[in-house]
Amino acid sequence: MEKVIIALYLGLMALAANASPLIFYTHVNPPYVIQEQQQLSGLNIDIFQLLKQKSGLDLQLRVLSPKRAYKLTLYSPNSCVFTIERTESRESLFTWISPLFANRFALYQRHKNAKNLRSLADFNGIKIGSYLGSSVSEYLSSFNLKLDLTTTNLNSAEKLHRERIDAWASDTLLTAYILDNNNLDINPQGFEFYSSLEAIACNKQSNPAILQRLQEHLNQLQRSGEINKLIQHYQRLYGINTDL
Incomplete structure:
Protein backbone atom coordinates (compact mmCIF):
# COMPACT_ATOMS: atom_id res chain seq x y z
CA MET A 1 0.00 0.00 0.00
CA ARG A 104 35.78 32.03 -24.82
CA PHE A 105 36.72 35.65 -25.51
CA ALA A 106 39.63 37.05 -27.48
CA LEU A 107 40.99 40.42 -28.56
CA TYR A 108 41.12 40.88 -32.32
CA GLN A 109 43.01 43.33 -34.55
CA ARG A 110 43.07 44.24 -38.22
CA HIS A 111 45.57 42.48 -40.48
CA LYS A 112 47.14 45.86 -41.19
CA ASN A 113 49.46 47.22 -38.49
CA ALA A 114 48.61 44.41 -36.04
CA LYS A 115 50.76 44.48 -32.93
CA ASN A 116 52.29 41.40 -31.32
CA LEU A 117 50.29 41.39 -28.09
CA ARG A 118 50.85 38.68 -25.47
CA SER A 119 49.05 39.95 -22.36
CA LEU A 120 46.35 42.42 -21.35
CA ALA A 121 49.09 44.78 -20.20
CA ASP A 122 50.11 45.12 -23.86
CA PHE A 123 46.70 46.64 -24.59
CA ASN A 124 47.25 49.66 -22.33
CA GLY A 125 46.76 52.92 -24.19
CA ILE A 126 44.87 51.46 -27.16
CA LYS A 127 41.13 51.72 -27.75
CA ILE A 128 39.23 48.42 -27.37
CA GLY A 129 35.73 47.89 -28.71
CA SER A 130 33.08 45.91 -26.83
CA TYR A 131 29.34 46.09 -26.22
CA LEU A 132 27.19 47.44 -23.41
CA GLY A 133 26.19 45.07 -20.61
CA SER A 134 28.68 42.34 -21.42
CA SER A 135 30.74 40.65 -18.74
CA VAL A 136 33.86 41.00 -20.88
CA SER A 137 33.53 44.80 -20.92
CA GLU A 138 33.20 44.76 -17.12
CA TYR A 139 36.28 42.53 -16.91
CA LEU A 140 38.35 44.80 -19.16
CA SER A 141 37.21 47.86 -17.19
CA SER A 142 38.73 46.34 -14.05
CA PHE A 143 42.15 46.72 -15.73
CA ASN A 144 41.47 50.40 -16.49
CA LEU A 145 41.76 49.77 -20.21
CA LYS A 146 40.38 52.26 -22.71
CA LEU A 147 36.98 50.99 -23.90
CA ASP A 148 34.65 52.02 -26.69
CA LEU A 149 31.21 50.47 -26.03
CA THR A 150 28.51 49.98 -28.66
CA THR A 151 25.07 48.34 -28.61
CA THR A 152 26.10 45.23 -30.58
CA ASN A 153 29.20 43.18 -31.29
CA LEU A 154 28.82 43.78 -35.03
CA ASN A 155 29.03 47.54 -34.42
CA SER A 156 32.39 47.07 -32.72
CA ALA A 157 33.64 44.81 -35.52
CA GLU A 158 32.73 47.44 -38.12
CA LYS A 159 34.50 50.12 -36.08
CA LEU A 160 37.66 48.02 -36.05
CA HIS A 161 37.37 47.49 -39.81
CA ARG A 162 37.13 51.28 -40.30
CA GLU A 163 40.11 51.82 -37.93
CA ARG A 164 38.04 53.79 -35.44
CA ILE A 165 39.23 51.45 -32.67
CA ASP A 166 42.47 49.48 -32.29
CA ALA A 167 41.14 46.12 -31.04
CA TRP A 168 37.85 44.30 -30.57
CA ALA A 169 36.87 42.07 -27.63
CA SER A 170 34.46 39.33 -28.69
CA ASP A 171 33.61 35.70 -28.05
CA THR A 172 35.26 33.32 -30.49
CA LEU A 173 32.14 31.72 -31.97
CA LEU A 174 30.36 35.03 -32.53
CA THR A 175 33.52 36.45 -34.10
CA ALA A 176 33.78 33.51 -36.49
CA TYR A 177 30.13 34.00 -37.52
CA ILE A 178 30.55 37.76 -38.07
CA LEU A 179 33.71 37.33 -40.16
CA ASP A 180 32.06 34.55 -42.18
CA ASN A 181 29.09 36.77 -43.05
CA ASN A 182 30.75 40.18 -43.46
CA ASN A 183 33.64 41.43 -45.58
CA LEU A 184 35.80 42.85 -42.80
CA ASP A 185 39.56 43.31 -42.67
CA ILE A 186 40.03 41.63 -39.28
CA ASN A 187 42.54 38.95 -38.36
CA PRO A 188 40.54 35.88 -37.23
CA GLN A 189 43.38 34.83 -34.93
CA GLY A 190 42.86 36.67 -31.67
CA PHE A 191 44.49 36.76 -28.25
CA GLU A 192 42.32 34.67 -25.91
CA PHE A 193 42.15 36.12 -22.43
CA TYR A 194 38.78 35.45 -20.77
CA SER A 195 35.86 33.03 -20.51
CA SER A 196 32.30 33.37 -19.18
Whole structure:
Protein backbone atom coordinates (compact mmCIF):
# COMPACT_ATOMS: atom_id res chain seq x y z
CA MET A 1 0.00 0.00 0.00
CA GLU A 2 2.84 2.36 0.89
CA LYS A 3 4.43 1.84 -2.54
CA VAL A 4 1.13 2.69 -4.23
CA ILE A 5 0.85 5.92 -2.23
CA ILE A 6 4.42 6.89 -3.15
CA ALA A 7 3.75 6.17 -6.82
CA LEU A 8 0.59 8.30 -6.72
CA TYR A 9 2.47 11.11 -5.00
CA LEU A 10 5.24 11.07 -7.61
CA GLY A 11 2.62 11.08 -10.34
CA LEU A 12 0.89 14.11 -8.84
CA MET A 13 4.24 15.88 -8.53
CA ALA A 14 4.94 15.26 -12.21
CA LEU A 15 1.53 16.65 -13.16
CA ALA A 16 2.10 19.71 -11.00
CA ALA A 17 5.46 20.30 -12.64
CA ASN A 18 3.80 20.38 -16.04
CA ALA A 19 0.77 22.44 -14.99
CA SER A 20 2.24 25.82 -15.98
CA PRO A 21 4.47 26.53 -18.96
CA LEU A 22 7.97 27.85 -18.35
CA ILE A 23 8.58 30.83 -20.61
CA PHE A 24 12.08 31.19 -22.05
CA TYR A 25 12.84 34.77 -23.14
CA THR A 26 15.63 34.96 -25.69
CA HIS A 27 16.99 37.52 -28.16
CA VAL A 28 18.32 37.40 -31.70
CA ASN A 29 22.08 36.91 -31.51
CA PRO A 30 23.55 34.88 -34.41
CA PRO A 31 24.85 32.20 -34.43
CA TYR A 32 23.26 31.47 -31.03
CA VAL A 33 19.79 32.64 -32.07
CA ILE A 34 19.15 33.28 -35.78
CA GLN A 35 15.78 34.57 -36.97
CA GLU A 36 14.83 34.22 -40.64
CA GLN A 37 11.23 34.67 -41.82
CA GLN A 38 9.89 34.06 -38.30
CA GLN A 39 11.89 30.81 -38.05
CA LEU A 40 14.46 30.43 -35.28
CA SER A 41 17.67 28.44 -35.54
CA GLY A 42 21.16 28.45 -34.02
CA LEU A 43 23.08 26.86 -31.17
CA ASN A 44 20.80 28.08 -28.37
CA ILE A 45 17.69 26.99 -30.27
CA ASP A 46 19.14 23.51 -30.73
CA ILE A 47 19.87 23.32 -26.99
CA PHE A 48 16.34 24.53 -26.21
CA GLN A 49 14.80 21.81 -28.40
CA LEU A 50 16.95 19.16 -26.70
CA LEU A 51 15.89 20.32 -23.23
CA LYS A 52 12.23 20.42 -24.22
CA GLN A 53 12.35 16.97 -25.81
CA LYS A 54 14.30 15.24 -23.03
CA SER A 55 12.50 16.86 -20.06
CA GLY A 56 8.94 16.61 -21.41
CA LEU A 57 8.25 20.01 -19.83
CA ASP A 58 6.02 22.67 -21.36
CA LEU A 59 8.75 25.10 -22.41
CA GLN A 60 7.77 28.09 -24.54
CA LEU A 61 10.21 30.37 -26.36
CA ARG A 62 9.65 34.09 -26.94
CA VAL A 63 11.97 36.60 -28.63
CA LEU A 64 12.45 39.99 -26.96
CA SER A 65 15.19 42.57 -26.61
CA PRO A 66 17.84 41.55 -24.04
CA LYS A 67 16.84 44.41 -21.70
CA ARG A 68 13.13 43.56 -21.76
CA ALA A 69 13.80 39.84 -21.35
CA TYR A 70 15.90 40.58 -18.27
CA LYS A 71 13.30 42.85 -16.65
CA LEU A 72 10.35 40.56 -17.37
CA THR A 73 12.15 37.60 -15.86
CA LEU A 74 13.02 39.55 -12.71
CA TYR A 75 9.33 40.17 -11.98
CA SER A 76 7.45 37.28 -13.67
CA PRO A 77 7.25 33.81 -12.05
CA ASN A 78 7.78 30.80 -14.33
CA SER A 79 9.98 32.77 -16.70
CA CYS A 80 13.67 32.59 -17.59
CA VAL A 81 16.30 34.43 -19.61
CA PHE A 82 17.79 32.03 -22.14
CA THR A 83 20.76 32.38 -22.25
CA ILE A 84 22.65 34.88 -20.11
CA GLU A 85 26.14 35.24 -18.69
CA ARG A 86 26.26 34.07 -15.09
CA THR A 87 28.07 36.78 -13.17
CA GLU A 88 28.63 37.59 -9.51
CA SER A 89 26.45 40.70 -9.69
CA ARG A 90 23.48 38.66 -11.01
CA GLU A 91 23.94 35.57 -8.87
CA SER A 92 21.44 36.38 -6.10
CA LEU A 93 18.77 37.77 -8.45
CA PHE A 94 17.80 34.50 -10.13
CA THR A 95 17.55 30.74 -9.73
CA TRP A 96 20.15 29.34 -12.10
CA ILE A 97 19.93 26.34 -14.41
CA SER A 98 23.57 25.77 -15.19
CA PRO A 99 26.02 25.19 -16.75
CA LEU A 100 25.15 25.36 -20.45
CA PHE A 101 28.52 26.16 -21.97
CA ALA A 102 31.54 28.40 -21.58
CA ASN A 103 32.16 31.28 -23.96
CA ARG A 104 35.78 32.03 -24.82
CA PHE A 105 36.72 35.65 -25.51
CA ALA A 106 39.63 37.05 -27.48
CA LEU A 107 40.99 40.42 -28.56
CA TYR A 108 41.12 40.88 -32.32
CA GLN A 109 43.01 43.33 -34.55
CA ARG A 110 43.07 44.24 -38.22
CA HIS A 111 45.57 42.48 -40.48
CA LYS A 112 47.14 45.86 -41.19
CA ASN A 113 49.46 47.22 -38.49
CA ALA A 114 48.61 44.41 -36.04
CA LYS A 115 50.76 44.48 -32.93
CA ASN A 116 52.29 41.40 -31.32
CA LEU A 117 50.29 41.39 -28.09
CA ARG A 118 50.85 38.68 -25.47
CA SER A 119 49.05 39.95 -22.36
CA LEU A 120 46.35 42.42 -21.35
CA ALA A 121 49.09 44.78 -20.20
CA ASP A 122 50.11 45.12 -23.86
CA PHE A 123 46.70 46.64 -24.59
CA ASN A 124 47.25 49.66 -22.33
CA GLY A 125 46.76 52.92 -24.19
CA ILE A 126 44.87 51.46 -27.16
CA LYS A 127 41.13 51.72 -27.75
CA ILE A 128 39.23 48.42 -27.37
CA GLY A 129 35.73 47.89 -28.71
CA SER A 130 33.08 45.91 -26.83
CA TYR A 131 29.34 46.09 -26.22
CA LEU A 132 27.19 47.44 -23.41
CA GLY A 133 26.19 45.07 -20.61
CA SER A 134 28.68 42.34 -21.42
CA SER A 135 30.74 40.65 -18.74
CA VAL A 136 33.86 41.00 -20.88
CA SER A 137 33.53 44.80 -20.92
CA GLU A 138 33.20 44.76 -17.12
CA TYR A 139 36.28 42.53 -16.91
CA LEU A 140 38.35 44.80 -19.16
CA SER A 141 37.21 47.86 -17.19
CA SER A 142 38.73 46.34 -14.05
CA PHE A 143 42.15 46.72 -15.73
CA ASN A 144 41.47 50.40 -16.49
CA LEU A 145 41.76 49.77 -20.21
CA LYS A 146 40.38 52.26 -22.71
CA LEU A 147 36.98 50.99 -23.90
CA ASP A 148 34.65 52.02 -26.69
CA LEU A 149 31.21 50.47 -26.03
CA THR A 150 28.51 49.98 -28.66
CA THR A 151 25.07 48.34 -28.61
CA THR A 152 26.10 45.23 -30.58
CA ASN A 153 29.20 43.18 -31.29
CA LEU A 154 28.82 43.78 -35.03
CA ASN A 155 29.03 47.54 -34.42
CA SER A 156 32.39 47.07 -32.72
CA ALA A 157 33.64 44.81 -35.52
CA GLU A 158 32.73 47.44 -38.12
CA LYS A 159 34.50 50.12 -36.08
CA LEU A 160 37.66 48.02 -36.05
CA HIS A 161 37.37 47.49 -39.81
CA ARG A 162 37.13 51.28 -40.30
CA GLU A 163 40.11 51.82 -37.93
CA ARG A 164 38.04 53.79 -35.44
CA ILE A 165 39.23 51.45 -32.67
CA ASP A 166 42.47 49.48 -32.29
CA ALA A 167 41.14 46.12 -31.04
CA TRP A 168 37.85 44.30 -30.57
CA ALA A 169 36.87 42.07 -27.63
CA SER A 170 34.46 39.33 -28.69
CA ASP A 171 33.61 35.70 -28.05
CA THR A 172 35.26 33.32 -30.49
CA LEU A 173 32.14 31.72 -31.97
CA LEU A 174 30.36 35.03 -32.53
CA THR A 175 33.52 36.45 -34.10
CA ALA A 176 33.78 33.51 -36.49
CA TYR A 177 30.13 34.00 -37.52
CA ILE A 178 30.55 37.76 -38.07
CA LEU A 179 33.71 37.33 -40.16
CA ASP A 180 32.06 34.55 -42.18
CA ASN A 181 29.09 36.77 -43.05
CA ASN A 182 30.75 40.18 -43.46
CA ASN A 183 33.64 41.43 -45.58
CA LEU A 184 35.80 42.85 -42.80
CA ASP A 185 39.56 43.31 -42.67
CA ILE A 186 40.03 41.63 -39.28
CA ASN A 187 42.54 38.95 -38.36
CA PRO A 188 40.54 35.88 -37.23
CA GLN A 189 43.38 34.83 -34.93
CA GLY A 190 42.86 36.67 -31.67
CA PHE A 191 44.49 36.76 -28.25
CA GLU A 192 42.32 34.67 -25.91
CA PHE A 193 42.15 36.12 -22.43
CA TYR A 194 38.78 35.45 -20.77
CA SER A 195 35.86 33.03 -20.51
CA SER A 196 32.30 33.37 -19.18
CA LEU A 197 29.63 30.87 -18.25
CA GLU A 198 26.33 30.86 -20.18
CA ALA A 199 23.32 29.71 -18.18
CA ILE A 200 19.55 29.92 -17.83
CA ALA A 201 18.42 32.56 -15.30
CA CYS A 202 14.93 31.96 -13.91
CA ASN A 203 12.64 34.05 -11.74
CA LYS A 204 13.08 33.03 -8.09
CA GLN A 205 9.31 32.56 -7.61
CA SER A 206 9.09 29.98 -10.41
CA ASN A 207 7.75 26.47 -9.74
CA PRO A 208 10.66 24.71 -7.97
CA ALA A 209 9.58 21.28 -9.25
CA ILE A 210 9.87 22.50 -12.85
CA LEU A 211 13.27 24.08 -12.25
CA GLN A 212 14.58 20.99 -10.49
CA ARG A 213 13.44 18.77 -13.33
CA LEU A 214 14.99 21.11 -15.88
CA GLN A 215 18.31 21.09 -14.02
CA GLU A 216 18.30 17.29 -13.81
CA HIS A 217 17.78 16.93 -17.54
CA LEU A 218 20.44 19.54 -18.30
CA ASN A 219 22.83 17.52 -16.14
CA GLN A 220 21.97 14.40 -18.15
CA LEU A 221 22.61 16.19 -21.44
CA GLN A 222 25.99 17.37 -20.16
CA ARG A 223 26.96 13.88 -19.01
CA SER A 224 25.91 12.33 -22.33
CA GLY A 225 27.96 14.88 -24.27
CA GLU A 226 24.99 15.93 -26.43
CA ILE A 227 25.42 19.65 -25.75
CA ASN A 228 29.15 19.45 -26.40
CA LYS A 229 28.44 17.80 -29.77
CA LEU A 230 26.18 20.72 -30.72
CA ILE A 231 28.86 23.24 -29.74
CA GLN A 232 31.50 21.41 -31.77
CA HIS A 233 29.14 21.31 -34.76
CA TYR A 234 28.84 25.11 -34.78
CA GLN A 235 32.55 25.57 -34.18
CA ARG A 236 33.34 23.43 -37.23
CA LEU A 237 30.63 25.19 -39.25
CA TYR A 238 32.38 28.54 -38.78
CA GLY A 239 35.94 27.31 -39.01
CA ILE A 240 36.99 27.15 -35.35
CA ASN A 241 39.63 24.52 -34.63
CA THR A 242 38.00 22.15 -32.10
CA ASP A 243 41.28 20.29 -31.50
CA LEU A 244 42.77 23.12 -29.45
